[in-house]
Amino acid sequence: MKRVEILREYAFPGADVGGVTFDGRHVWFAGGDQLSALDPETGGVVRTLDVAAHAGTAFDGKHLFQIAEKSIHRIDPSTGRVIATIPAPGAGGDSGLAWAEGTLWVGEYRARKIHQIDPDTGAILRTLESNRFVTGVSWVDGELWHGTWENDASELRRIDATTGEVLDAHEMPPGTNVSGLESDGRDRFFCGGGKSGKVRVVRRPQR
Numbered sequence: 001m002k003r004v005e006i007l008r009e010y011a012f013p014g015a016d017v018g019g020v021t022f023d024g025r026h027v028w029f030a031g032g033d034q035l036s037a038l039d040p041e042t043g044g045v046v047r048t049l050d051v052a053a054h055a056g057t058a059f060d061g062k063h064l065f066q067i068a069e070k071s072i073h074r075i076d077p078s079t080g081r082v083i084a085t086i087p088a089p090g091a092g093g094d095s096g097l098a099w100a101e102g103t104l105w106v107g108e109y110r111a112r113k114i115h116q117i118d119p120d121t122g123a124i125l126r127t128l129e130s131n132r133f134v135t136g137v138s139w140v141d142g143e144l145w146h147g148t149w150e151n152d153a154s155e156l157r158r159i160d161a162t163t164g165e166v167l168d169a170h171e172m173p174p175g176t177n178v179s180g181l182e183s184d185g186r187d188r189f190f191c192g193g194g195k196s197g198k199v200r201v202v203r204r205p206q207r
Helices: none
Strands: 006-011 020-022 027-030 035-038 045-049 057-059 064-068 071-075 082-087 094-100 103-108 113-117 124-129 134-140 143-150 153-159 166-171 180-183 188-192 198-203
Touching: 020 188, 027 057, 027 064, 027 180, 027 188, 064 094, 094 143, 094 180, 103 134, 113 134, 134 188, 143 180
Parallel strands: 020 057, 020 180, 057 094, 094 134, 134 180
Antiparallel strands: 006 198, 020 027, 027 035, 035 045, 057 064, 064 071, 071 082, 094 103, 103 113, 113 124, 134 143, 143 153, 153 166, 180 188, 188 198
16 A cells, blocks of 8 residues: 655644645644644644634635534634534534535544535535545545544545445544644645644655
8 A cells, every 4th residue: 555645734732633625725734623724835823713613624716615513613713613413313423524515524433424505504415435434524526535534544535426336545644643634725635633633744645
C-alpha cells in the first residue's frame, strides 16, 4: 500500500481536532466547543466561533455545517449563529461531513457507513458500506474520499460513490491518524488529527 506524504503540520496543544473544511481561504476545524478558522499560510487562528463542534465540518460556499452530538447545524460563518438544525443520520455516532452538489455526505464511524443526506431535512438518500471505521469525508474533482481510523492506524481511501467499492487506499504514516478530511480543491488534503491537536496538510494521492 502506498504511503501518504505529509507536507505540513499545525499544532494546537490541548485541542481535540475533529472535522475540517476549507472555505477557499481558511481551514475551519472543530474543537469540541468551538469552530476555529486557520490561515494555512501563516498557521495562525484568525477567528473562532463559540458553537458545539464535535465531529465533521463542511462548507457549501455560504454556510458552515457542523455535527454537534445527534444533530447537524447550519451556521452563518459571519456571526456564528445557528440558522437551521437537522438530525444526524448516526444519532450521535457520526464522524466526517462533506458537501457535494447540493447534498451532505456523513460518515458514521463505528457503523462503517457513509450516508448521503438532504441538507434541509436530514432524509437519507443513499448509504455506502465500508469495511473500516469511517472518519473524514471529502469530495474533489467528482471523486469521493474518506479517512479511516481503526486500531491506531489510518488510511485515505478513494471510493466509488455508487457502490462504496474501494478504488485506491493510501496509508498514513505510523502515529498519525485522520479525524477529519477536506480537499483544497487542488492537490492537497487537510486532515484533522484528533487528540494530537494537529491539523496536517498532505499531498492528495494520485491514481
